[in-house]
Amino acid sequence: MNLVKEDFIKAFSLYEEKALQYRRFKHADILPLLQAKEIQKRFTVEEIGRSVEDRSIFRLKYGQGATKVLLWSQMHGDEPTATMALFDLFKFFNGEADGFDTFRTEIAEKLTVYFIPMLNPDGAERYQRRTAIDVDMNRDARAAATVEGALLKTQAMLLKPDFAFNLHNQNNYYNIPGTATPVTISLLAPAYDYARSVNEVRADAMRVIVGINNILQEFIPNAVAKYDDEHTPRGFGDNFQKWGTSTILIESGAYAGDTEKLEVRKYNFIALLNAFQEIASGSYSVHDIADYNAIPFNDEKLHDVLIRNLAIEKNGKKMRVDVAIRQNEKTVDDGYYVEGLIEDIGDLQDFYGYSDLDVEGLQFIPAKLYSERIFSLAELSSSKVAELLKQGYAAIRVSDRVDGGMMHAFPIQILTDTHFKSGMSPMIGDDANFFIGSDSEIRYALINGYLIDLILPLGAGVKNRVK
Numbered sequence: 179m180n181l182v183k184e185d186f187i188k189a190f191s192l193y194e195e196k197a198l199q200y201r202r203f204k205h206a207d208i209l210p211l212l213q214a215k216e217i218q219k220r221f222t223v224e225e226i227g228r229s230v231e232d233r234s235i236f237r238l239k240y241g242q243g244a245t246k247v248l249l250w251s252q253m254h255g256d257e258p259t260a261t262m263a264l265f266d267l268f269k270f271f272n273g274e275a276d277g278f279d280t281f282r283t284e285i286a287e288k289l290t291v292y293f294i295p296m297l298n299p300d301g302a303e304r305y306q307r308r309t310a311i312d313v314d315m316n317r318d319a320r321a322a323a324t325v326e327g328a329l330l331k332t333q334a335m336l337l338k339p340d341f342a343f344n345l346h347n348q349n350n351y352y353n354i355p356g357t358a359t360p361v362t363i364s365l366l367a368p369a370y371d372y373a374r375s376v377n378e379v380r381a382d383a384m385r386v387i388v389g390i391n392n393i394l395q396e397f398i399p400n401a402v403a404k405y406d407d408e409h410t411p412r413g414f415g416d417n418f419q420k421w422g423t424s425t426i427l428i429e430s431g432a433y434a435g436d437t438e439k440l441e442v443r444k445y446n447f448i449a450l451l452n453a454f455q456e457i458a459s460g461s462y463s464v465h466d467i468a469d470y471n472a473i474p475f476n477d478e479k480l481h482d483v484l485i486r487n488l489a490i491e492k493n494g495k496k497m498r499v500d501v502a503i504r505q506n507e508k509t510v511d512d513g514y515y516v517e518g519l520i521e522d523i524g525d526l527q528d529f530y531g532y533s534d535l536d537v538e539g540l541q542f543i544p545a546k547l548y549s550e551r552i553f554s555l556a557e558l559s560s561s562k563v564a565e566l567l568k569q570g571y572a573a574i575r576v577s578d579r580v581d582g583g584m585m586h587a588f589p590i591q592i593l594t595d596t597h598f599k600s601g602m603s604p605m606i607g608d609d610a611n612f613f614i615g616s617d618s619e620i621r622y623a624l625i626n627g628y629l630i631d632l633i634l635p636l637g638a639g640v641k642n643r644v645k
């Protein structure tokens with residue numbers, strides 16, 4: 179049985195794990211799924227160790243075929259997209275009477291697939307890259323100093339897999355070269371030496387990648403790239419390749435508007451299912467390495483906001499510049515907020531923004547703090563905030579705090595003191611709080627890196643906090 183485009187769509191829609199829909203899920207969210215009776219229907223679930231902070235790490239096994247495949251996800255705690263896709267696969271392989279039974283049997287007869295979801299549960303707990311001892315696990319393949327990295331290395335030596343999948347997320351700013359399209363999935367057959375030599379082990383990884391690229395092009399044409407292939411002697415992918423396992427790196431990237439990366443997760447699911455199919459049938463072996471080489475490398479020219487042709491003034495001198503802004507997520511106890519910073523200023527013609535705006539004829543207007551009175555949070559509303567923004571106020575003071583925390587969703591800076599800095603022109607590293615308009619009217623607000631068109635009603639989805 180050979181799955182085609184429609185089958186992948188059907189498989190995902192039937193088996194997406196609905197319990198995982200928000201990217202900041204933690205070990206406590208996956209634990210009940212792993213301990214549930216249903217998952218053991220066709221998987222052998224085994225605890226293979228515990229993290230530094232004593233969170234269980236599981237290995238799931240499917241099938242009894244001669245070819246061994248090992249996948250692990252989330253060795254970087256803040257890279258959860260593939261973990262979601264692995265749980266979709268667990269549901270899929272436990273399904274039945276849906277037209278996929280022959281496929282499941284074929285995979286189980288040809289392959290033994292081992293999955294290690296969320297290898298860094300302590301990092302996931304904090305939504306941070308590194309482990310609890312602050313080591314980057316993907317630079318720990320050689321030393322195996324972390325208990326979690328040592329676990330993976332032990333599995334490598336024990337199982338000696340034929341194929342391995344190292345599952346990560348890359349940042350949102352990679353684009354397909356020469357285009358504003360974000361890279362949704364990037365792929366790599368990591369190099370096992372500095373010369374980036376290609377032996378049969380690495381060549382097979384490249385062939386599997388060609389197959390993955392072929393299927394993904396049917397869904398997301400021109401949104402697949404290759405990850406940087408520089409040899410990383412401490413990296414797990416590079417070392418697995420060196421140890422004789424054909425190793426494939428899959429980086430979940432970005433898809434415009436997909437904050438929780440549920441689209442990207444679907445393409446992970448499809449990529450992995452396709453890879454299983456091709457490895458089981460052996461069809462990957464006919465792919466041409468030239469097609470791997472033809473996949474473009476990631477470029478990194480995206481920003482969250484790009485303002486083009488903004489008139490600025492400094493020291494009485496008038497100039498025109500482009501301004502790029504990026505938003506960083508800051509994790510706090512009750513979730514996360516966004517911090518928007520000015521990233522670059524100048525000629526940014528070759529760069530792109532998720533929000534990309536030409537403001538020719540309009541000028542930079544410094545933001546002001548409203549200091550005539552102190553507000554209470556209860557009296558704030560979207561219309562009140564919109565009114566303040568139109569008058570050039572980017573910050574207000576409040577006398578109280580948000581219930582149970584500091585988070586709020588208003589596109590205005592809410593302060594408990596008078597500390598508010600706004601430059602007379604944009605400067606790199608400054609908070610992205612300013613206005614754009616003419617002498618007579620304010621047209622756009624930039625608040626915390628959110629671009630707000632003041633002609634439209636205020637949108638939702640702002641992640642801000644009381645400062």
Ligand SMILES: [Zn+2]
Binds near residue numbers: 254257346347
């Ligand atoms: Zn990573």
